[in-house]
Amino acid sequence: MVLALCTAFALSQAYRTVGAIMASQLQAEFKLSAQALGVFSGAFHFAFGAMQLFMGIGIDLHGVRRTVLTAFPLAIVGAVISAVSTNYLVLVGGQVLIGVGCAPAFLVCTVFIARHFPAARFASVSGLVLGIGGLGMLLTGTPLAWLVQERSWRMGFVVLAMASALAWLSILWWVREPARQGTQPRESVLGALRQFGSLFAMPHTLGIMVLGAVTYAAFISLRGLWLGPLLMERQGYSLVQSGNVALIVSVISLFGSPLFGRLDRDGPVRRRRIVACSLAYAALFLAIAFGTSAWIDVGGTILIGLLSGFIVWQYADVRVAYPAAITGRAMAVFTMAMFLGVALMQWITGVAASVAIAHGVETYSAVLATIAVLLVVATIAFARLPTPRP
Numbered sequence: 001m002v003l004a005l006c007t008a009f010a011l012s013q014a015y016r017t018v019g020a021i022m023a024s025q026l027q028a029e030f031k032l033s034a035q036a037l038g039v040f041s042g043a044f045h046f047a048f049g050a051m052q053l054f055m056g057i058g059i060d061l062h063g064v065r066r067t068v069l070t071a072f073p074l075a076i077v078g079a080v081i082s083a084v085s086t087n088y089l090v091l092v093g094g095q096v097l098i099g100v101g102c103a104p105a106f107l108v109c110t111v112f113i114a115r116h117f118p119a120a121r122f123a124s125v126s127g128l129v130l131g132i133g134g135l136g137m138l139l140t141g142t143p144l145a146w147l148v149q150e151r152s153w154r155m156g157f158v159v160l161a162m163a164s165a166l167a168w169l170s171i172l173w174w175v176r177e178p179a180r181q182g183t184q185p186r187e188s189v190l191g192a193l194r195q196f197g198s199l200f201a202m203p204h205t206l207g208i209m210v211l212g213a214v215t216y217a218a219f220i221s222l223r224g225l226w227l228g229p230l231l232m233e234r235q236g237y238s239l240v241q242s243g244n245v246a247l248i249v250s251v252i253s254l255f256g257s258p259l260f261g262r263l264d265r266d267g268p269v270r271r272r273r274i275v276a277c278s279l280a281y282a283a284l285f286l287a288i289a290f291g292t293s294a295w296i297d298v299g300g301t302i303l304i305g306l307l308s309g310f311i312v313w314q315y316a317d318v319r320v321a322y323p324a325a326i327t328g329r330a331m332a333v334f335t336m337a338m339f340l341g342v343a344l345m346q347w348i349t350g351v352a353a354s355v356a357i358a359h360g361v362e363t364y365s366a367v368l369a370t371i372a373v374l375l376v377v378a379t380i381a382f383a384r385l386p387t388p389r390p
Contacts, residue, residue: 001112001174001175001176001177002109002112002113002125002129003132004170004171004173004174004175005064005068005108005109005112005171005175006109006129006132006133007166007167007170007171008068008072008102008104008105008108008164008167008168008171009105009106009109009129009132009133009136010132010133010134010135010136010167011075011102011105011136011160011163011164011167012048012075012102012105012106012133012136013133013134013135013136013137014136014137014139014140014144014160014163015044015075015079015098015099015102015136015160016044016045016048016102016220016224016342017136017137017140017220017223017224017246017250018140018144018156018157018160018224019037019040019041019224019225020140020223020224020225020226020227020228020229020242020246021140021141021144021145021148021153021156021228021239021242021243021246022148022153022156023037023225023228023229024228024229024232024239025148025152025153026040026091026153029153030087030088030091032088033354034350034353034354034357034363035347035350035351035353035354036088036350037225037350038225038346038347038349038350038351038353039092039346039347039350040088040091040092040095041095041224041225041346042342042343042344042346042347042350043092043095043096043099043343044095044096044098044099044102044343045099045217045220045339045340045342045343045346046096046099046339046340046343047095047096047097047098047099047100047103048099048100048102048103048339048342048343049335049336049337049338049339049340049341049342049343050336050340051071051099051100051103051104052103052107052332052333052335052336052339053196053332053333053336054103055067055071055103055104055107055332056107056196056328056329056331056332056333057329057332058070058071058104059104059107059108059111059328059332060328060329063177064108064111064112064175064177065171065175065176065177067104067108068104068105068108068171069168069171069172071100071101071102071103071104072101072102072104072105072164072167072168072171073101073168074097074098074100074101075097075098075100075101075102075164076101076161076164076165076168077097077101078093078094078095078096078097078098078099078100078101079094079098079157079158079160079161079164080094080157080158080161081093081094081097082094082095082098082157083154083155083157083158083161084154094157101164106133106335107331107332107335109126109129109133110126110129110315110331110335111327111328111331112177113125113126113129114319114327114328114331115328119319122315122316122319123261123264123312123313123315123316123319124258124261124262124264125261126257126261126312126315126316127257127258127259127260127261127262127264127309127312128257128258128261129257130257130258130261130309130311130312131254131255131256131257131258132254134250134253134254134257135254137223137246137249137250137253138247138250138251138254139160139163140224140246140250141243141244141246141247141248141249141250142240142243142244142246142247143243143247144156144159144243145239145240145242145243145244145246146240146243147159148239149239149240195326195329196329196333198326199322199326199329199330199333200333202322203385203386204321204385204386204387204388204389205333206381206385206386207381207382207383207384207385207386207387208314208317208318208321208334208382209333209334209337210337210378210381210382210385211274211278211314211378211379211381211382212314212318212334212337212338212341213337213338213340213341213344213378214341214345214374214375214378215278215281215308215310215311215314215338215375215378216308216311216338216339216341216342217338217341217342217344217345217346218281218285218304218345218371218374218375219253219304219305219308219311220342221342221345221346221349221371222285222301222304222368222371223246223249223250223253223301223305225346225349226349226364226367226368227242227245227246227249227301228242228243228246229364230297230364231245231294231297231298233363233364234297234362234364235294235297245298245301248302249301249302249304249305250305252302252305252306253305253306253308253309255306255309256305256306256307256308256309256310257308257309257311257312258309259306259309260309260310260311260312260313261309261312264312264313264316266316266320270313270316270317271317271382271387273310273313274310274313274314274317274382275379275382275383277307277310277313278310278375278378278379278382279375279376279379280307281304281307281308281310281375282371282372282373282375282376282379283372284300284303284304284307285300285304285368285369285371285372285375286368286369286372287300288300288301288364288368289364289365289366289367289368289369289372290365290369314334315331315334317388318330318331318334319331320388321388322388345371345374348370348374349367349370349371352366352367352370353366353367
């Protein structure tokens with residue numbers, strides 16, 4: 001059942017990283033600026049993040065299976081609309097629908113694991129799910145690059161729509177959510193919203209959410225938006241060569257989450273490791289920002305893909321930072337912060353790129369340095385703001 005749920009998560013990973021491969025054709029066909037390209041890519045993540053609270057309530061009130069089966073068809077519709085769009089606004093509208101449809105894709109996996117697996121196995125199983133879900137990014141490496149180059153970006157969306165339909169059918173066929181232990185009175189939507197309010201009132205929530213908003217956003221902004229243009233414009237790579245690098249990064253990232261999940265340790269040591277990894281992460285972005293060698297660009301990106309696996313420690317930190325009764329909602333809020341952070345970072349980096357072009361600064365130095373600064377600021381906030389009580 002976890003594997004079936006992972007099919008929707010894998011497709012959501014594919015949708016959120018198509019920008020890096022489709023960017024050049026979209027810019028040419030719709031005459032997009034760097035900022036408009038950032039809005040296109042960020043639209044998915046904004047819709048995805050904005051719906052997390054509602055998906056969390058849906059899961060609590062109606063269960064994992066019903067929630068994902070109800071929402072995911074919107075991703076199929078959005079992919080079809082994107083494939084046939086003839087203007088930029090329709091294209092962005094399709095991305096919004098895809099984001100809403102994919103909104104429960106990862107959340108249902110984490111809640112399912114939290115409810116039906118022992119707490120001690122949460123990080124390792126979540127890491128495995130992140131690794132399996134990362135297979136979706138393989139589709140947006142060499143395979144999608146070849147398809148887009150030989151046919152068009154529209155055919156890419158058609159293939160993703162067909163794969164999404166198969167994922168929905170697999171969940172319908174295989175997932176039968178086990179009954180939860182104990183009987184609880186049915187909660188109202190208003191009561192569920194009040195629980196979210198109490199979660200935000202906890203003093204340690206701010207630090208967790210601030211860092212959560214930038215760590216995953218940094219990786220996806222590079223892998224899902226700027227990597228293709230960076231390699232093609234700075235290093236002169238072809239679209240397929242850029243797709244090959246994206247494929248390697250995606251494969252490496254598949255192993256990062258399971259590896260870091262196995263290395264997880266409970267207690268204060270986990271938070272110290274999160275801080276150390278986040279600062280190392282920022283250093284890699286700075287290296288790519290100001291390096292001129294293809295080896296630095298490619299090697300640094302591969303290391304970022306591997307190191308991004310430490311994000312599974314952040315999920316484990318959320319798992320122990322809140323009472324068991326609101327674990328699902330805590331996961332929803334953290335996931336919301338992650339993907340609203342992706343939308344915000346892609347918009348900010350689009351603005352940074354436009355400003356850099358206007359002032360004659362190398363575009364990708366400005367973009368990647370901006371990401372590094374955001375990581376450092378968020379890491380300091382995470383370390384200095386209140387921490388969860390034992």
